[in-house]
Amino acid sequence: MALLAFQHDKKLGVADNSARYDLPLHNSAGSGFLLLLVALMSFLAMMTMTGAFAMHGVTSMWSSGLENQATIEIPARMSDGELRDKNELSALRDKLNGFLADQSYIESYEVMSREAVADLVSPWLGDDVNTAELPLPVLISVKLEDSSADILYRIRQNIRKYADDIRLDTHESWLSDILRLAGSLQFSAVIVTLIIGATTVIAIAGAVRSRMAEFRGDIELLHLMGASSTYISSQFQRHSVILSFKGSIIGIITGALALGLFSILSPSGAESLVPALHLGLFEWIILLLIPVAACLIAHITAKITVLRTLSELPL
Amino acid sequence: MIKFEHVGLRYGVGPEVLSDVNFSLEPGSFHFLNGPSGAGKTSLMSLMYLGRKSTRGRVTMFGQSINDMPQEGLAKLRQKIGVVFQEFRLLPHLSAFDNVALPLRIIGTPEREIMSNVNELLEWVGLGDYKQSLPLTLSGGQQQRIAVARAVIARPKLLLADEPTGNLDDEMGFRLMNLFEQLNTMGTTIVIATHSQAIMEKFGHPRMMLGHGHLNIEDPKKNWLQRTMDGVF
Ligand SMILES: Nc1ncnc2c1ncn2[C@@H]1O[C@H](COP(=O)(O)OP(=O)(O)O)[C@@H](O)[C@H]1O
Numbered sequence: 305m306a307l308l309a310f311q312h313d314k315k316l317g318v319a320d321n322s323a324r325y326d327l328p329l330h331n332s333a334g335s336g337f338l339l340l341l342v343a344l345m346s347f348l349a350m351m352t353m354t355g356a357f358a359m360h361g362v363t364s365m366w367s368s369g370l371e372n373q374a375t376i377e378i379p380a381r382m383s384d385g386e387l388r389d390k391n392e393l394s395a396l397r398d399k400l401n402g403f404l405a406d407q408s409y410i411e412s413y414e415v416m417s418r419e420a421v422a423d424l425v426s427p428w429l430g431d432d433v434n435t436a437e438l439p440l441p442v443l444i445s446v447k448l449e450d451s452s453a454d455i456l457y458r459i460r461q462n463i464r465k466y467a468d469d470i471r472l473d474t475h476e477s478w479l480s481d482i483l484r485l486a487g488s489l490q491f492s493a494v495i496v497t498l499i500i501g502a503t504t505v506i507a508i509a510g511a512v513r514s515r516m517a518e519f520r521g522d523i524e525l526l527h528l529m530g531a532s533s534t535y536i537s538s539q540f541q542r543h544s545v546i547l548s549f550k551g552s553i554i555g556i557i558t559g560a561l562a563l564g565l566f567s568i569l570s571p572s573g574a575e576s577l578v579p580a581l582h583l584g585l586f587e588w589i590i591l592l593l594i595p596v597a598a599c600l601i602a603h604i605t606a607k608i609t610v611l612r613t614l615s616e617l618p619l
Numbered sequence: 620m621i622k623f624e625h626v627g628l629r630y631g632v633g634p635e636v637l638s639d640v641n642f643s644l645e646p647g648s649f650h651f652l653n654g655p656s657g658a659g660k661t662s663l664m665s666l667m668y669l670g671r672k673s674t675r676g677r678v679t680m681f682g683q684s685i686n687d688m689p690q691e692g693l694a695k696l697r698q699k700i701g702v703v704f705q706e707f708r709l710l711p712h713l714s715a716f717d718n719v720a721l722p723l724r725i726i727g728t729p730e731r732e733i734m735s736n737v738n739e740l741l742e743w744v745g746l747g748d749y750k751q752s753l754p755l756t757l758s759g760g761q762q763q764r765i766a767v768a769r770a771v772i773a774r775p776k777l778l779l780a781d782e783p784t785g786n787l788d789d790e791m792g793f794r795l796m797n798l799f800e801q802l803n804t805m806g807t808t809i810v811i812a813t814h815s816q817a818i819m820e821k822f823g824h825p826r827m828m829l830g831h832g833h834l835n836i837e838d839p840k841k842n843w844l845q846r847t848m849d850g851v852f
């Protein structure tokens with residue numbers, strides 16, 4: 305008797321009532337397919353979301369780095385094509401210097417040395433060009449307290465008084481293009497994630513339906529014995545949730561390996577315009593929530609599918 | 620307990636298998652359901668175990684009209700009904716033990732209690748050595764005994780058995796009949812469809828005679844005069 309009880313528990317795998325199946329869902333064909341599909345979907349969701357996080361990192365790095373930053377340029381060549389005299393150039397530089405020092409809305413500014421400007425242009429010219437003789441513009445990088453249109457207008461009005469080809473460049477035009485591009489990429493990532501979720505829902509619903517068709521007679525019998533819809537659906541829920549959990553764990557482990565490989569192969573360091581693929585704690589938590597989301601999708605989808613199918617029974 | 624008023628049943632567009640069936644069974648009663656093959660015994664059973672809706676008429680079970688009852692209400696009623704299906708309908712992937720335990724699990728009986736009750740009943744029907752066997756590895760008679768054990772394990776208020784002794788030798792047949800008698804004395808209402816003249820005569824319960832879509836109840840215990848009076852009034 306005790307021996308039999310032990311065998312019984314062993315056969316079910318678990319002695320607990322809540323963990324047993326009346327239907328042989330665990331060894332039915334198609335489970336492997338669903339597992340693989342959920343693994344794939346979790347992997348894709350992870351890649352898409354990582355891409356979105358990286359994009360977010362890029363845009364915040366660029367926009368925070370460039371926000372309130374502006375550059376004042378005194379061109380080396382005047383609008384009529386004549387080269388500006390060296391002395392005139394330094395006179396203008398000194399006037400601007402004096403003007404900027406008096407403005408309260410300017411947090412800081414720095415007149416770039418001739419060498420620094422030469423360094424900036426040297427990549428375009430090559431190392432063998434003698435920059436000492438080159439006509440170089442004067443660049444002043446300015447950090448503003450805030451870059452409202454009003455203040456920018458005031459600066460432009462003032463610097464034009466010294467020479468009307470002195471320019472204020474706020475990086476805004478090209479930055480906003482890039483931010484718009486990044487924004488639409490992030491939007492695409494959200495759409496793709498939703499499509500991945502919808503695909504998972506459809507796949508699980510289909511799997512549950514085919515499983516229910518397979519065991520239709522058995523389900524009808526449970527129904528006739530007075531099993532509630534909840535009793536029957538809980539078996540399918542448990543089955544789908546366990547499968548989805550396994551699948552998504554496989555998916556995100558594969559995803560983590562892929563990301564690891566990617567970050568080893570991708571260029572890193574300060575020169576890169578793209579920050580190294582570095583995920584913070586928050587991002588990792590979001591990615592680790594993928595299995596939770598997969599289980600939730602599996603649970604709800606299985607439940608709704610079973611209840612709908614059961615409500616189609618004649619009585 | 621059970622009341623049928625002008626109940627009719629047809630399958631799809633076929634002819635009416637049951638037409639204008641009227642009867643009422645008292646709680647604690649014991650009836651045989653008899654009639655030629657194809658008369659509609661199994662169909663009538665399916666109406667009583669709430670496996671099918673009648674196509675017309677009113678069915679009342681446990682004092683409640685089931686015609687417009689919601690799903691949860693039907694499930695609760697079904698839990699009070701034990702059924703031995705003519706073709707057993709055991710779950711092929713569950714052991715004899717788990718098949719018999721099923722009704723108890725559905726109503727949420729603690730596993731410890733299930734263990735002792737199911738084991739006891741399986742011993743009693745002579746299947747103590749086959750608890751872990753799958754139904755398909757057992758003989759027709761053994762499967763039938765599992766089906767009977769499953770029907771009675773949860774002490775149903777109503778037991779419906781469709782030819783439950785068909786595959787059994789007389790001795791096992793009588794043994795199961797005694798089990799039903801015992802349940803009946805504890806208050807279970809019982810309807811048994813059977814062809815066996817021997818069983819009907821030995822136990823002498825009233826007979827529901829089904830034929831041509833109609834049903835008449837005959838009680839051999841009432842004498843000729845009483846039956847004549849029943850017919851007159
Ligand atoms: N599921 C079904 N679909 C269609 N016809 C059925 C079905 N079940 C039974 N029948 C028909 O109903 C009639 C009564 O069958 P049944 O209730 O099984 O009789 P019995 O149990 O008395 O032999 C038969 O003519 C049978 O062909």
Ligand SMILES: [Mg+2]
Pocket residue numbers: 660661662705781
């Ligand atoms: Mg029949």
